[in-house]
Amino acid sequence: MTGLLAIGLLLAASMLIGVYGVRAARSTPDFLVASQEVKPTWNALAIAGEYVSAASVLGLAGLMLKHGIGTLWYAVGFTAGYVVVAALVAGPMRRSGAYTVPDFADYRLGSQRIRKLCAVIVLVIMWLYLIPQFKGAGVVLHLVSGTPYWVGVVLAGLVVSVSILAGGMRSATYVQGFHYLVKLVFIAVPAVVLLASAGPEGRAEALHVDLTAWSRPLLDLDNSGEPLLATWSVLIATTLGAAGLPHVIMRFSTTATARAARRVAVWVIVLLGLFYLFPAVYGLLGRVFTPELATEGDTDTVTVVLPGAMLPGTWGAVLTALVAAGAFAAFLSTSSGLLLALAGGLSHDLSRTGATGVGRLRLAVAAGALVAVLLSLPAAAVDINVLVGWAFAVAASTFCPLLVLGIWWRGLTVAGAAAGLVAGVCASTGAALASAVVDAPHGWVVVLLAQPAAWTVPLAFAVMYGVSRLGTPPEWAERAVLRLHTPDDTARPR
Template sequence: MLGLASISLVLVASVVIGVWGVRAARSTPDFLVASRRIVPGWNAMAIAGEYVSAASVLGLAGLLVKNGVGAMWYGVGFTAGYVLVAALVAGPMRRSGAYTVPDFAEYRLGSRRIRRMCGLVVLVIMLLYLIPQFKAAGVVLELVSGVPYWVGVVGAGLVVSSTIAVGGMRSATYVQAFHYLLKLAFIAVPALFLIFLAGPERREQAFAPTGLDPDWARPLLDLDGAGQPVLSTVSILIATTLGAMGLPHVVMRFHTVAGARAARRVAVGVIVLLGVFYLFPVVYGLLGRVVAPNPSETDVVTVLVPGEIAPGMVGAVLTALVAAGAFAAFLSTSSGLLLALAGGLSHDLFGGSLSRLRAGVAAGTGLAVALALPAAEVDINVLVGWAFAVAASTFCPLLTLGIWWRGLTAGGATAGLLVGVGTSTGAAMVTVLTDLEPGAVSVLLAQPAIWTVPLAFATMILASRPAAIPEWADESVLRLHLPGRLSRSGELLSPEQLR
C-alpha cells in the first residue's frame, strides 16, 4: 500500500504541475518549444529528467545483475553522448531556428520530402523508446500493488498524455525538472541507507573486487553470453553515444532557450546532472547481485533490493520511495517522447496546428500503449538500445553532416536515412524473429550501430552529388556557426528575425 500511495502522490503532483503550465500553451511555438523562454538551469534539469528513463532507473541495475560489471558501459555511453551534443549539435541547432529535426532538415536541404521522411523516422525512434517506458510502469505498479500489468500501462499513458496535451512543452519542462529532483532524491537516499543497512559482509560481497565470479566481474559487456565482449562493448558505446545526438526529443529541448550560448550551457549542465545520477543505479545492481541474484524479472531488481536488505517497515518505506522514483522516470521520459512523437505526426507530416498537435499526442499514446501491452517479457534496455541504434544510424549522420559539411544534399540525406533506418530496424527484427546462435553475428544484429552508423554516413556522403549542391548551401551552413545568422544583405540578424 505504501508503494501505491507514493506512486499516486507522484501522479497527482505531476498532473498539478502540468496543468499549471496550461496557461502558456496557446500557439505552436508555446506547445513545442515553450516560446524559447526556459532558463538554462530549469532546462538542464528537464532534459536530465526526461533522459533518465526506465532504462536508467530499472534496466541498468537489472543488466548489472544479469550480465555483470560490463553493463556499466550503458551509463557511460548515455552520459558521454551529451559531450558530443554539447560540442557538435547544441549551438548550431539552436541557431537554425527549427523546432524539430525534420524542421532542420527542410531548412538545411530545402526539401519537403526529406522533412516528411524525417517525420516517419521520428515515429520509429519514439515508439521504440516509449514502449519500454509504459512497460516499466506496468511492471512496477504490478509489483508494488498487485494490480494487473495492463492497468499500469494504460494508466501511465492516460496521465502523461493528458498532461502534455493540455500544456505542451512548458508543462513538460516543469514536470520533468520536478521529476529529476524527485528521482535523484528517491533513488539516491534509499541507496545510501541500503549500503549502511546491508552490513559489512554483504557490503564486501557487493563492492569488494575479490571473490567475484571472473565472468561477472569482467569490465566488458558480453551481450547474451555471445563470447564477444569487445565487440559487444564497442557496439553499445557507439549506439548510446551517437544515438544521444539523434534523439528527437533531446534536440527539441535546445530550442526552448533564448540562444546558442544558452543551449551549450544546458548541454554541459546535463552532463553534470547525469554523471551524478548514474552513480546510484549501479549501487542497486551491485547490491542486487548479492541479495536478489536470480530475480524472475531483471527489470525490477531496483525495487526488490530494499525489501531483501531491510524486511519490515523500513524496507517497505524505502521500496515505496524507490517505486515512486522509478515511476517518475517513466512519466518524465514519456512526456518528452510524446511531444516529439506529436511533432512527427502533426507538425512535420500533416501541418502543425495546435489542435492537430494535441490529437497527435493522443494518437501516439494509443499506439505506444497498444504495443507495450504484449511487450511485458522484453528487457527494457533491449528496446531502448534499439531506439538509440536507429537514432545513431539516421539523425546522427544527418545532423553531423548537415551542420558541418556543406556538400550534403537532399538526395544524399534521403539515401542515408533509408539505409540507416532500414538496416537498424531490420537487424532488430531479425533478432526478434529468429533464434541465432550466440556469437559475433548475433551481437552485430542485436546491437547493429557499429556497422549501420558508418554505412549511413558513407551513403549520405557518396550519394551527395556535387552538382546537386544548392547555391545557398554555403550561406545556410554559415548561419549555423555564427553568433547570429546573416541575411543576404550581410546584416547580422537573430534567428527569430529571419524566421
C-alpha cells in the same frame, strides 16, 4: 500500499506544477517548445529529467544483474552523448531555428520529402523508446499494488496523455525539472540506506570480483565471446544516438541562444554523471540479496524489489515506495517528452489536413499514446534496456549522420541524405528484428545483429557522403551552413 500512496502524491505534485505552467500554453510554440522562455538552469534539469528514463532507473540495474558490471557502459554512453550534443549539435541546431529534426532537414536541404522521411523515422524511434517506458510503469504498478501488468500500462498512457493535453511543453519543462530531482533523491537516498544496512559482509560480497564474465567491466551480449566489440557497439549506439534523439534535439530550441544551448548541454553532463553513480548500487546489492531474479523472474524489477528483500518491515516498505515513485517519475517525464516529439512529427510533418495547430497536436498526442500502449501490452517480457538500446541505435544510424553532416559539411544533398537515412533505418531496425527472430550462432554475428550500431552508423555516414558526392549541392547550401556557425546572438540586445 505505501507505494501506491507515494505514486499518487507524485502524480498530484506533477499535476499541480503542470497546472501552474498551463496558463500560457495556448499557442503551438508554447505547446511545443515553451516559446523559448525557459531559464537555463530549469532547462538543464528538465533535459536531464526527461532523459533519465525507466532505462536508467530500472533497466540499468536490471541488465546489470543479468549481464554484469559492463552494463554500466550504457550509462557512460548515455552521458557521453551530451559531449557530442554540446560539441557538434546544440549551438548550430539552435541557430537554425528548427524545432525538430524534420524542421532542420527542411531548413538545410529545402525538401518537403526529406521532412516527411524524417518524420517517419521520428515515429519509429519514439515508439521504440516509449514501449519500454510503458513497460516500466506496468511492472512498477504491478509490484506495488498487485494490479495486472496491462492496468499499469493503460493507466500510464492515460496519465501521460492527459498531462500533456492539459499543459504542453511549457508546463512539461517544470514538471520534468521536478522529476529529475525526484529521481535523483528517490534513487540516491534508498541506495545509501541499503548500502549502510547491507553490513560489512554484504558490501564485501557485492564488491567481490569472481572469475566469471559478470565481474569483467565489459559488456558481453548474450555470451557472444566478443566483449570488446559488444562494448564498442553499445558505446557507439548510445553516444551517437543521444545526439540524434528527436526529443533531446527538440529541447535545445527552448534555450535563449546558441551559446546557452551549448552550456545547457554541459550542465546536463553534470546532472547525468551524478545520477548514474547510483543505479550500480542496486545492481551490485541485487546480485547478493536477490540473486533469484537473474534466473527466474524479471530483472528489470530489481530496483523496486531490493529494498523490501533487504529490509523487511516498515523501513523496507517506505524505501520501496520511494524507489517506486522515482521509477514512476522516470517514466512519466520521459514519456511525456517522447510523446510530444511523436505528436509533433505526426501533426506538423506528416499530416496534410487543415485543422489548426494545437487541436491537431492534441489529437496526435492521443493517437500516439494509444499506439504506444497497444505495442507495450505484449512487451512485458522484453528487457527495458534492450529496447532503449535499439531506439538509440536507430537514432545513431539516421539522425546523427544527418545532423552532423548537415551542420558541418556543405556538400550534403537531398539525395545523399535520403539514401543515408533509408540505409540507416533499414539496416538498424532490420538487424534488431533479425536478432529477435533468428537464432544466430554465437560470436560476432550475434553482437552485430543485437547491437548493430558498430556497422550501421558507419554505413549511414558512408552512404550519405557517397551519394552526396555524386550530385552537386545547391548554391545556397554554403550559406545555409555558414549561418549555423555565425555568432549572431552574442551581440543581440537582451
